[in-house]
Amino acid sequence: MVGKDRALGVIEQALRLSPGDQTEVSLMVTDSSLTRFSSNYIHQNVAERDAQLAVKVILGKKIGVATTNSLDDAAIAKTVQDAAGIARLQRENADFRTLPGPRPLLELSCFMPATAAFTPNDRADAAAIIVNAAKAGGFEAAGSVSTTVREMAVGNSLGVRAYNPVTGAGVNTVVMSASSSGYAHGNARDVTTLDFSAIARRAVDKCARSVKSETVEPGEYEVILEPAAAASVLSYVAMLGFSALAAQEGRSFLAGKLGEKVFGENITVWDDGLDPRGMPIPFDGEGQPKRKLMLVENGVAQNLVYDSFTAHKEGKESTGHASPGRFGFGPVPGNLFFAPGQASVEEMIKATKRGILVTRFHYTNPLHPLRVVVTGMTRDGTFLVEDGRIKSAVKNLRFTDSMIRTLNHVDMIGEWSLEGSMGFGGMVPALKISKFAFSGVTEF
């Protein structure tokens, strides 16, 4: 870690050197480690210390950006010079009005000392818990255990100053036999809240139950999406729909539809970068405050997410969703919460006449942004449900369907659980959907 004084000192240093009419400087310093295991042993084990200093110099309406990963005086000065040189050669961007000014920021405790202190031996011991559970079941485990300490600092020439250290920890595993596999994962700010034994048990149990005995034909089915699979649905809807830039460019299905019913009445989704149940952080990539922002309430589209550029274009204020360190990418809803229901997965199974239970999806990819048509495969536990009970594990299926259609046919919603923690922050429950189109089947 470089600490608050040094981080903001770098920001001040770059701001002082800039000849711009306006200047924004952001700094990310990362210390991350990841232990990877497969075939029941650790095969990769890495650690990384890196930084990214990004300087945005604005001359009139001309914007230049330069980045470096070195924080020495010469590199800071050169990066400011490069950004200014680029700005001089730039064309005016008619849509640019101004960088955002300072706004009050909440103090959030995002730094967990236990995560920062997690050692290579601790990671190995966590991996061993999963490996030993897999071995005990006669299976093989693959996966990773990771921790990250990241300091983020942002400042601009209008007075924005923000600094926040955050920690993150993650674990995922696939436990495999020759003819089955099971998946489990967890993410948290505080590594001590991750129950590696419980995660191992979930994956081992799923592997034991998913030995395939049947192939089902592609077609339209009832489907139960466990939280990891439901997260894929929500991610695509968010990625393709909720960004103001996507709407302004005509590639969002929500363009011109705020206030209209777009999903079933039982669907409510919001973004909240301050909620401790996600991966909280007090400000965005421009140092603007995070807050709870309703995106869809009872099926009706409420808001899009904005950074200052897209907000000013519509005479609005940023909602605090600028992407950190990514330029021209547009605002991103990074802390999504899908309102939970009260149904358990067991109740969903009981309510299913003939359907498919999906643990998670693999290699999903959009085919049509306005219709949010997405394809992908099931993996690591796919089951046929008949007459209210799991009949058998089945070979993996390919789906090709519209996620808008999907969220208009949700008839049961689960509670939040550890399985529903989304990697980048947020919570999503299991969903039961009455119509979901599978377009193919694979050989395992």
Place this chain on the structure above:
Amino acid sequence: MRELTSKALERARELGAHYADVRIIDERRESIRVKNGNVDNLTSAASRGMGVRVLYDGAWGFASSSQVNADEAGALAGRAVAIARASARVKRHRDVELAPVAPVEAKWKTSYRVDPFAVKLEDRIELLLEANRLTRQEPGVRMASASMSCFREGKVLATTDGSYIEQERTEVGAGIEATASSGQEFQRRSYPSSFGGDYACAGYEFITGLELAAHAERVAKEAVALLSAEQCPAGVKDLVLESSQLALQIHESCGHPIELDRVLGQEASFAGTSFLTPDKLGSFQYGSGSVNITADATIPGALGSFGYDDDAVAGQRIPIVDRGKFVNYLTSRETAGELGLTANGTNRADGFNRIPIVRMTNINLEPGDWTLDQIIKDTKDGVLMQTNKSWSIDDKRLNFQFGTEAAYEIKDGSLGKLLKNPTYTGITPQFWGSCDAVAGPAEWHVWGLPNCGKGEPGQTAHVGHGAAPARFRQVKVGVGKW
């Protein structure tokens, strides 16, 4: 530089490592993107750092830092050994063993005629703005973009086996896009390929040779025409793929499943494993007799070419599929050692802060002796699909589905109607088994893909795929619920 690398290697040896390597990497990138007449992104990025990889007690450790100095070199070696010690706590029954390789001292660099970083930035911007202006002349184009990227990497690799290799790569790429939308329809056309265009190890001459402006009007008209085109019908048809889409087909259904680390389960929890298990090596019929696939890191100017991989093994050309039969994997020293094979030089890292893992080089479908015109004339009921839009494949690389930007119906040997939202799907060996025509060298091109993702933490590799248009019999097209 030798002082720094020696410091790291000596420290690793002192601490008991039986193998170590160190890479010091400088990177520079300049990216320009124009959207609807605005220069939407103009970024210069610089990065420098050092990574030390060690084998200690038969297990791996790796540590990296953006500080490059002698103290940090020693500290990284210590950190890497401590991490390797931790790895050894969860070890299998035998140690990692590296396939043997002779030490080498070498310098290697890509060639170019015009240094892209020496071309005035304003000239580069102007080239994109002009192409963008021409794209936007077509009424109905909602958004037009043009982008260009110049990248240079200087790398020093030193190993305790005695290798010391300096390499420099200069890469460039560019492309244009037009999107049109109307109601619930949204269509895009790109040139020369989608997702940023085409890339190569070359200089600015590659960018000017793409003649982006000359293709702007066609791309724009096709995007608008797609809005009112018929939906690609569902059915089983003969499928003809133009070469940039075929490049991605090769990438997903051949390039990834032949990575031996994936085959051995090292990617199982992330992107999956491979159906090409070791029992299939040398005997499995992967495709028809028309299918000859090579891995070739020696093609001058191709994006997946290099002098030496990060195991200090020379880049090379090897057969992968010979007249339909699967004959080779891509291997690293570690994975080759597992199966008693020879390391064939494909272990590459994405920058100083990542470990090398098995990556594609240029994976090519070797040319046949048809022409695209002959293939179309010889097809009674088919679809010609162009330019990738979407890709997906299962976690053993068997069931795939691709979407392309545009398609044309083929009826009785002639191209017919334009079709929108085309998709096709299949099972890898069945699909390649149905290949009965591949166009010849005149239509063969090595496409550069700068965005191949793999590994945890994520890594992006720059790879290439040589391909010419080819035909596949009786493929399921027009898939899914729209």
